[in-house]
Amino acid sequence: MSWKAWIATTGVLMASLPVMAEKPVSKGELLANSCFSCHGYDGKTVEGATIPPLADYPASMIVSQMKAYRDGERDGTVMPRHARGYTDEEIELLAQYIGKQGQ
Amino acid sequence: MNVLNSGLKRRELLKLIAAGAAVPSAMLASGCSDSGSKKAGHIVVIGGGFGGSSAAKYLKRYNPDLAVTLIEPKKSYITCPGSNWVIGGEAEMTTITHSYDAARKNGVDVVHDLVQSVDTTGKTIKLAGGEVLGYDKVVVSPGIDFKWNEIEGADPGIATKTPHAWKAGEQTLLLRDQLQAMPEDGTFIMVAPPNPFRCPPGPYERASMVAHYMSKHKPNAELIILDQKNKFSKQALFMQGWEENYGARIQWIAKMDGGEAVGIDADRKVVETTFGNFEGDVINYIPPQKAGQLAHDMGLTDDSGFCPVDQKTFASTQVADVYVIGDAAIASPMPKSGHSAASHGKIVAANIVLTMAGEETIAAKNVNTCYSLIAPDYGISVAAVYNTVNGSIEEVDAAGGVSKMDATRRERELEANYTRGWYRSITDEVWG
Numbered sequence: 001m002s003w004k005a006w007i008a009t010t011g012v013l014m015a016s017l018p019v020m021a022e023k024p025v026s027k028g029e030l031l032a033n034s035c036f037s038c039h040g041y042d043g044k045t046v047e048g049a050t051i052p053p054l055a056d057y058p059a060s061m062i063v064s065q066m067k068a069y070r071d072g073e074r075d076g077t078v079m080p081r082h083a084r085g086y087t088d089e090e091i092e093l094l095a096q097y098i099g100k101q102g103q
Numbered sequence: 104m105n106v107l108n109s110g111l112k113r114r115e116l117l118k119l120i121a122a123g124a125a126v127p128s129a130m131l132a133s134g135c136s137d138s139g140s141k142k143a144g145h146i147v148v149i150g151g152g153f154g155g156s157s158a159a160k161y162l163k164r165y166n167p168d169l170a171v172t173l174i175e176p177k178k179s180y181i182t183c184p185g186s187n188w189v190i191g192g193e194a195e196m197t198t199i200t201h202s203y204d205a206a207r208k209n210g211v212d213v214v215h216d217l218v219q220s221v222d223t224t225g226k227t228i229k230l231a232g233g234e235v236l237g238y239d240k241v242v243v244s245p246g247i248d249f250k251w252n253e254i255e256g257a258d259p260g261i262a263t264k265t266p267h268a269w270k271a272g273e274q275t276l277l278l279r280d281q282l283q284a285m286p287e288d289g290t291f292i293m294v295a296p297p298n299p300f301r302c303p304p305g306p307y308e309r310a311s312m313v314a315h316y317m318s319k320h321k322p323n324a325e326l327i328i329l330d331q332k333n334k335f336s337k338q339a340l341f342m343q344g345w346e347e348n349y350g351a352r353i354q355w356i357a358k359m360d361g362g363e364a365v366g367i368d369a370d371r372k373v374v375e376t377t378f379g380n381f382e383g384d385v386i387n388y389i390p391p392q393k394a395g396q397l398a399h400d401m402g403l404t405d406d407s408g409f410c411p412v413d414q415k416t417f418a419s420t421q422v423a424d425v426y427v428i429g430d431a432a433i434a435s436p437m438p439k440s441g442h443s444a445a446s447h448g449k450i451v452a453a454n455i456v457l458t459m460a461g462e463e464t465i466a467a468k469n470v471n472t473c474y475s476l477i478a479p480d481y482g483i484s485v486a487a488v489y490n491t492v493n494g495s496i497e498e499v500d501a502a503g504g505v506s507k508m509d510a511t512r513r514e515r516e517l518e519a520n521y522t523r524g525w526y527r528s529i530t531d532e533v534w535g
Contacts, residue, residue, distance in 0.1 A: 036528075
């Protein structure tokens with residue numbers, strides 16, 4: 001369905017109006033954008049990529065794996081070194097942005 | 104799928120609202136109905152490398168209504184990351200060359216011209232072609248330039264004889280060809296630059312790639328690094344990797360051990376040091392560095408030769424409405440790397456968009472990962488996460504660091520694989 005048709009049929013605009021007061025860039029988006037350099041723009045794969053894309057992982061799995069890397073429960077080459085730089089809140093925010101929604 | 108949770112989708116929706124698509128006019132919030140691109144503002148980005156291209160792309164991502172112009176003289180960009188692999192015969196130039204087609208598709212107005220001058224009071228930019236552009240904010244990402252005349256006999260003219268290959272392109276090919284043409288028992292001399300410089304592990308990855316090439320094609324050749332420092336990035340890992348892969352082929356001479364270069368004779372291919380003269384078949388003289396010339400011309404640099412910036416927003420502390428990112432900016436402890444520059448690009452884009460919207464700026468996290476190939480199947484890395492605390496960029500102590508010493512071959516192979524994957528992903532992020 002096209003966006004215009006979707007808007008027209010679902011009446012989502014009413015629901016969307018309050019978000020206009022939100023900041024144009026959220027903390028979660030900015031945190032997640034850091035992941036893109038290695039894990040693909042928008043977390044999506046590109047030809048020749050060797051680092052796993054993240055967009056298809058549920059947010060809950062990104063949270064659990066980041067914490068496992070950070071807390072020494074999962075080994076890795078570079079990820080433990082990155083994960084130790086993030087608080088619980090930051091991990092939740094970036095995972096919600098980059099991961100599959102609602103899971 | 105919950106569309107409203109996604110920032111990108113929400114912005115697409117807002118664009119539709121702004122365009123008046125299927126929306127009764129009474130529902131439009133004020134300011135949205137007539138927000139053409141001119142009203143949202145015009146941001147000019149100067150320099151289309153990792154920093155500038157990232158900034159331009161993320162400016163459009165964070166606010167599609169902004170008019171974004173990217174000024175870059177080159178029609179396509181050849182990256183320094185990956186250029187050592189070309190020198191070592193492990194990659195082709197096409198692999199490290201990127202066009203600006205995607206930037207145009209992303210809504211960025213790409214202008215291939217040289218900036219002649221910037222009037223930071225009148226907020227206009229004059230291009231060599233004669234065009235004059237106005238701006239609301241300008242992001243300057245000019246990379247580095249060289250400090251010639253620091254040692255006897257060095258000037259810009261010697262680069263054709265003793266290539267630096269520290270800006271990728273013709274210089275990369277020149278150095279590669281000189282390496283290929285040297286005698287089988289020849290000597291390759293690298294003069295590694297003093298701090299601060301672009302890509303701290305770069306000279307040592309290059310030494311690795313040269314040694315790799317020699318081990319295949321010049322079995323009796325040797326490589327001498329005359330260093331203008333006493334230590335270097337990932338030193339223990341490089342030393343271990345060199346020994347494991349190349350035995351004693353690479354000789355590293357620290358500044359304090361006589362590596363300090365005091366003169367160069369490009370015609371005779373001799374480097375004069377405090378220790379004596381070194382004669383080579385190929386000399387890779389990598390000069391000391393400073394911010395790109397434009398930054399100096401615009402009054403953005405301090406005595407260090409680089410540009411002081413607000414560490415949270417990358418706004419110049421010297422000139423209003425000018426932001427400096429990438430190698431030219433002072434963002435210590437972040438290294439001058441492509442990854443750092445791409446990180447700066449996102450943060451400057453976000454903070455410009457927030458500022459233009461009258462919102463508070465964000466103290467965001469910066470991230471850096473520098474991979475190096477010691478051999479095609481042997482990679483190492485250094486990583487760091489940075490917070491901006493009380494106006495300064497600080498490394499998160501618990502995070503970051505280098506690959507493990509004494510790792511298995513399998514781990515080194517994995518990191519080599521990730522090195523190439525990192526390159527593919529970040530160049531797609533920035534130029535895709």
